[in-house]
Amino acid sequence: AQRVTQPEKLLSVFKGAPVELKCNYSYSGSPELFWYVQYSRQRLQLLLRHISRESIKGFTADLNKGETSFHLKKPFAQEEDSAMYYCALNNAGNMLTFGGGTRLMVKP
Amino acid sequence: GAGVSQSPSNKVTEKGKDVELRCDPISGHTALYWYRQRLGQGLEFLIYFQGNSAPDKSGLPSDRFSAERTGESVSTLTIQRTQQEDSAVYLCASSLSLSRADEQYFGPGTRLTVT
16 A cells, blocks of 8 residues: 655745755555645646656655655745645556645744 | 636535545646545545546445546546545645646545545
């Protein structure tokens, strides 16, 4: 069975500080991993996916199969990054398994 | 076009009553998903539809929960004899197809409060 773990429920950093949101997964197949974000009073939306190896809003995430991790990183956090972040795993087709979410608070 | 819409946005009901939550997916999206988000917790997958068919109902929390979809469009999630632990935000999402489950578009959710 697949599982996604986000060990931190809340992460608080100051503006300009680096931020890393942790995500670990367990899955027997070849995983596809994603980060979703939910800003205050907005819908949950896709932030980035590991297969595209893209940087969105300054965020990057690298899939580390050895450590079964997909941590989300940004070198300099901004106040507008404050949101709820969910790591998700696609089990080859029909559903996403989400982690418990991490609330990021970026203080001025 | 419009994104995924859900109604009502808020629902307060008394324990023991039945409720129906509605989801209108993006037009042309054949796959539809329901999730539950309890306060302070993550997203809990409930059920998905491919077309009008829901092949796996094991994610539904109890037999008080049921869901249907008609016309490969609107879906309703019904909770019978609601309990206080059913209080949560119920999110609906849709994707072009099941093979595009990675790119789900979410609705704004229905906040259900059972008193």
